[in-house]
Amino acid sequence: MFPNALSVRRFAAGASLILAPLCLILGMITDPSEPGVEDPLVYADNPGAVGVSATLLHYAWVLFVPGVLGMVHLVRAKGSALATVAGVLAVLGLTNFSSLMISDFFDIVLFDTLPAAQAEKLMQDAAQPAMVVAWQLPGMIGSFLGLVLVAVAYARDGLAGWWFPAGVLVGIVVWLFGASSWNLVLGIGGPVVLLAVFGAVGVSIIRTPVRREPVA
Template sequence: MLNNQITFRRVAAGTLLILAPLLQFIAVLVDPGTWGDDHETVSFGDNPALAQAQSALYHWSWILTAVAAFGLLHLARRYTVNGVAGQPAGKGLSVLANIGGTLTVVGYINLSALLLIDPVEWWFGQHYPPDQAGKLVDEVLNLPGVIFGFQMPWAFVGLVGLPLLAVAVWRARFIGWWVPALVAVGYIVPFVVPYGPVTVFFWAVPVIALGAVGVRVLRMGDAAWAAYYPAVPAPGRTTPDSYANTTA
């Protein structure tokens, strides 16, 4: 598989679309902060092993989400007609996909970087009373380099970018409308409601939505995947794609 770029990219894209949201779902299940004290400095201290496990799971989930975005971008290259690649995507669709893909990649890479604060919270919780530990964590998070280098707005643009990218793939007719709808609910709502048991439900939703896309990618075969690449005409030959490019 490694010596076949089409197979490797298709299998990697399909696998990551399943794996990335699944790791996030597992992370919220094992996170002591989901079920314990609202102060993570306390809940992390109650079970340091699970606290470190959830940090690693979230980190890899969000890193792999950024990589999986390239697979979704590939599917937005062309319109899907009767299950196969058809005409190249229009300019509006391409712009939407490129904006969504860029925001997704930048956002989720930065979001994963924030997981480094978890061991800091655990350490402060082990050495200071809860209120003092919380103040120390806030002092770290409120450093200008942390705020503007990792948090604002970079860490959160992925929450908008991934639903936009899913909308682009829907407009390209590869998926149904329910996929971007579930992606929006599953990735945006948990960041505007208190983190806790309700988050388990919301982060189960992307497992269904993106997982369904991943399964379809794994089943589609190399020829169907390759059909989404731009057509490259032979020298001196004119194809519908090349003609469209010269007259656009």
């Protein structure tokens, strides 16, 4: 199945682009939060579901990393400089963003052992400036902007149509709006769009031989 190392890397990159948005979809589906209901005790009351959801969301961002690296590696002509910068931005952002999922486990314990008001205060106090500036903002901005720009560079080099960056942008915006507004339809709809566009590129990477490999 894998005649050489390049085929292995291509398969890993393509499979990651399929699995990452799939994990995002499943992570949203298994989140026990009810649409339109902001219940601080929902995580404490459903620790199993929260653990599954947080783990899936964590791996959604982690699995995008090899996919991004694979796409950057394939961009060789137009857009190569953009791909490199966007790839670094995306990888740093995705790494930071994946680590934020651990806060869900603290939610479980805090709201299970302390009064809701006290647990809420501890969580808010934990949002120190360093965490927001050095973890949260780089994680969100780097992940989303980086993914869009990598897709732009990929399309600019002629490796995919412009539907690819357009679909990535739409999918991210829809997901962000759905997640922030507790709208389950949009919260799942955005990742479905991401699965469609990243999945198409992932399958293409797996099935199409690498054309512009650098000479070692």
